[in-house]
Amino acid sequence: MYKRQDTKPINVGGVIIGGNNDVVIQSMTNTKTHDIKNTLKQINELVKAGAQLVRVAVFDEKDIEALEDIVKKSPCPIVADIHFNHMFAIKAIEAGVAKIRLNPGNISDEQQLKEIINVAKKHNVAIRIGVNSGSIPLDLVSSHGVSAKAMITAAMITAAKRYVKFFEDNGFTNIILSLKCSDPLLTIETYHLAAKEFKYPLHIGVTESGTLMNGTIKSCAGLAPILVDGIGNTIRISLTGNPVHEITVCKKLLSSLGISSNIVEIISCPTCGRLDFNLEKVVNEIEEYTKDMNFPLKIAILGCVVNGIGEGKEADIGIAGSAKKGIIFEKGNVLKTVPENQLVPELKKLINKYFELYKKSK
């Protein structure tokens, strides 16, 4: 397991971000926040999938009015996403959110910031300073130029330093930082610099990365190199579409890097000419079956008995199928041979056994 670089730990409604704690998984709703019923429904879906924090957009007074109810009924701490209007930040804190996200690019009035800081201090609420490459303060854009990538990184770090200094000068250190770019290479460079520069936990992500396939590839390309260096204390994978996918991708990324083990990992063979049953359908069915089971288990689903058992021996359990019959195996040993139509039910039984054992051990 890769050790996290030590940072100041920040308490967000009971979830600790930073220190040497595990990477906290978060996402953001895409419902209208004032639609309390559907926002809470999505928050619950995200938490069931494995989210530990959920952010909601605060766009207008109707959203502000909805926050208190959402905070009260949410199964996890709520983060409010604030742009432009400092009064929304203050009202969101007063409504009970555990953290707010501010963008230095669009709230920069010092008096307004001081008012936010005072209320955040009073309510012990954390603030994420979220610098985005697309909204660097104008004076920094002109002084650093934005054509060269290195200059964008420098401008983002300068913007974050300026904001952090202002918060610190006003006695506020309950800070989390993000410096998001849509370019994976820029993301790697910027977060490496940020980790050297700041003692605060880092919220990592590649912004505007795209749809499920493209966004997953871009996010993993940008985030894996920093995660393996111990950088990143909370993560959001930004994808266009259903945010539940963001949690799935977060978990799989962390698991594949050995940073989180609380996930059912399914390995399946790439298939070849020896395959004579619908392996893809079986893999999809087992992925769906296990998607909300947050516990460590490695399952191998392999296309044939010839190579299957050898290829799957690193898994806890698995199946190797064929058109007529297949085998169920556990820790590299064959448990039984069953007809093809019994492979999936038998595998599910075995998964349930492991899940029950895990629950008892907790």
Ligand code: SF4
């Ligand atoms: Fe081919 Fe069998 Fe290997 Fe799958 S497990 S790739 S079907 S040889």
